[in-house]
Amino acid sequence: MASSSSSSLCKELHFLLIPLMSQSHIIPIIDFAKLLALHRVKISIITTPLNAQKYKSIVTHALKSNLNIQLIPIHFPTQEFGLPQGCENMDSLNSLEMFQNFLLASEMMQEPLEKLIQDHMEPKPSCIISTSPLTWTQQLANKFNIPRYIFQTISCFTLYCSHMLNETNTQDTLVLDDDTFLIPNIPHKIEFTKAQLPQSTQDMKSLVDKMKKFQDLARGTLINTFEELEPWYVESYKKVVNKVFCVGPVSLCNKGMDEMVDRGNKGSIDDEHDDCLNWLDSMKPKSVIYACFGSLCHISLLQMKEIGLGLESSNVPFIWIIRGLNFTLEVEKWLRDENFEDRVRGRGMIIRGWAPQVLILSHPSVGGFLTHCGWNSALEGISRGVPMTTFPMFAEQFYNEKFIVNILKTGVGVGVEVSTTSWNEEKSGVLVSKDEVKRAINQLMDQGLEGEERRKIAKDLSHISKKAIQEEGSSYLNIKLLIEDVMHVLKNKEEIE
Numbered sequence: 001m002a003s004s005s006s007s008s009l010c011k012e013l014h015f016l017l018i019p020l021m022s023q024s025h026i027i028p029i030i031d032f033a034k035l036l037a038l039h040r041v042k043i044s045i046i047t048t049p050l051n052a053q054k055y056k057s058i059v060t061h062a063l064k065s066n067l068n069i070q071l072i073p074i075h076f077p078t079q080e081f082g083l084p085q086g087c088e089n090m091d092s093l094n095s096l097e098m099f100q101n102f103l104l105a106s107e108m109m110q111e112p113l114e115k116l117i118q119d120h121m122e123p124k125p126s127c128i129i130s131t132s133p134l135t136w137t138q139q140l141a142n143k144f145n146i147p148r149y150i151f152q153t154i155s156c157f158t159l160y161c162s163h164m165l166n167e168t169n170t171q172d173t174l175v176l177d178d179d180t181f182l183i184p185n186i187p188h189k190i191e192f193t194k195a196q197l198p199q200s201t202q203d204m205k206s207l208v209d210k211m212k213k214f215q216d217l218a219r220g221t222l223i224n225t226f227e228e229l230e231p232w233y234v235e236s237y238k239k240v241v242n243k244v245f246c247v248g249p250v251s252l253c254n255k256g257m258d259e260m261v262d263r264g265n266k267g268s269i270d271d272e273h274d275d276c277l278n279w280l281d282s283m284k285p286k287s288v289i290y291a292c293f294g295s296l297c298h299i300s301l302l303q304m305k306e307i308g309l310g311l312e313s314s315n316v317p318f319i320w321i322i323r324g325l326n327f328t329l330e331v332e333k334w335l336r337d338e339n340f341e342d343r344v345r346g347r348g349m350i351i352r353g354w355a356p357q358v359l360i361l362s363h364p365s366v367g368g369f370l371t372h373c374g375w376n377s378a379l380e381g382i383s384r385g386v387p388m389t390t391f392p393m394f395a396e397q398f399y400n401e402k403f404i405v406n407i408l409k410t411g412v413g414v415g416v417e418v419s420t421t422s423w424n425e426e427k428s429g430v431l432v433s434k435d436e437v438k439r440a441i442n443q444l445m446d447q448g449l450e451g452e453e454r455r456k457i458a459k460d461l462s463h464i465s466k467k468a469i470q471e472e473g474s475s476y477l478n479i480k481l482l483i484e485d486v487m488h489v490l491k492n493k494e495e496i497e
């Protein structure tokens with residue numbers, strides 16, 4: 001908690017948090033808001049009406065804990081930008097190609113927000129913290145002459161390695177998909193193939209260039225990681241951009257069962273949640289593998305079958321989450337035709353829709369996490385001490401796999417060789433077979449020395465991560481430094497005026 005003298009100054013601070021409307025941005029920003037609000041500052045989170053509705057209960061929990069957090073909805077023009085009706089979150093985008101329109105629609109939030117700040121917001125915001133694709137928030141910050149900080153939902157390892165590849169133009173020297181190379185100028189031997197690098201369209205390349213340009217204008221960068229996890233990369237990244245504050249793992253702010261259940265989409269788990277927890281309670285410690293592929297991956301029917309059959313043949317008890325958009329009529333038909341759920345009854349459980357991931361990962365019966373390696377998921381696995389079977393698909397997920405498997409040494413890869421370029425299921429096809437899924441799960445859950453060593457490292461990292469967010473821990477202190485930085489800017493502004 002902030003000391004009483006700084007506490008009274010903090011009371012005058014008003015942080016405006018603006019996440020891109022995607023689960024992997026809104027969820028960690030709300031978690032971060034809860035950690036920030038412990039320092040007695042006021043926080044307004046800006047989002048769209050449907051998202052404000054979806055995340056309302058999280059704010060209710062925060063208010064019960066006397067945290068000053070509010071959600072403010074701003075109109076989001078879907079139809080004008082050819083987006084499906086009600087598509088206010090990236091998890092309901094049908095294709096990656098629509099992302100550009102989604103981003104353009106988000107720019108339309110600037111004007112009404114500007115007006116709201118001008119006419120109604122009191123106290124006026126002291127700063128803006130927004131995720132990197134929302135570059136228009138820098139213009140908003142300029143307009144009100146307040147600093148903008150970027151909130152990064154990826155690791156320092158990824159940020160620094162991508163920076164290095166860019167600096168050395170490594171990608172330009174690669175011709176064939178299976179051309180291998182080492183990331184230059186880092187202390188670890190990290191090998192990639194060209195095909196594993198994030199594949200991007202021309203639109204995505206322009207967005208990345210734009211984000212880089214706006215990165216230089218930001219006052220600082222907050223990163224959902226903790227210094228002890230990746231010290232060399234944190235120190236190195238600090239030399240690349242202005243003021244870095246490692247403030248994670250933010251998901252550790254969720255301590256109560258209700259908070260963990262209400263995190264993100266509430267969905268099918270409402271009905272199944274008791275069954276799922278009762279079932280987990282009946283299992284042996286660390287015996288279950290939890291399989292979840294995040295909120296965005298579009299997985300083909302063929303690949304779904306290989307995942308299901310791999311889970312089944314591993315003979316390891318499992319919970320398999322099939323997210324809404326992947327849960328098609330074909331998938332349901334396949335499950336039914338195969339009698340899949342009867343075959344695995346007692347040993348395997350399918351959740352259709354949304355799972356309370358952090359709650360499941362915190363359960364003592366969970367001993368492994370089959371993950372697509374989104375950074376939030378990876379960090380949630382790390383902070384809960386759960387070793388991982390890594391199944392990256394696109395974007396920066398291959399960096400996260402390499403970090404988990406080669407640097408932390410708490411994971412086993414399923415062996416994906418190619419990053420997908422599209423969310424279209426015919427194009428993404430089968431990345432790995434059921435035998436590879438089975439092999440990687442069995443290797444991860446193995447009770448031999450290698451498995452023991454992985455579990456020990458995972459447990460130690462979980463312990464260190466918890467310390468980071470506690471009072472006087474590294475991330476806690478970095479949040480204090482951030483608040484001091486904002487106060488410093490405000491003081492200078494006052495002196496000039």
Ligand code: UDP
Binds near residue numbers: 028295296297354377
């Ligand atoms: N998540 C969840 N339940 C689900 C699927 C996802 O709680 O059924 C949460 C997960 O805990 C994480 C976020 O959604 O916080 C997904 O972010 P991540 O960066 O892992 O992946 P993305 O969704 O961007 O691919």
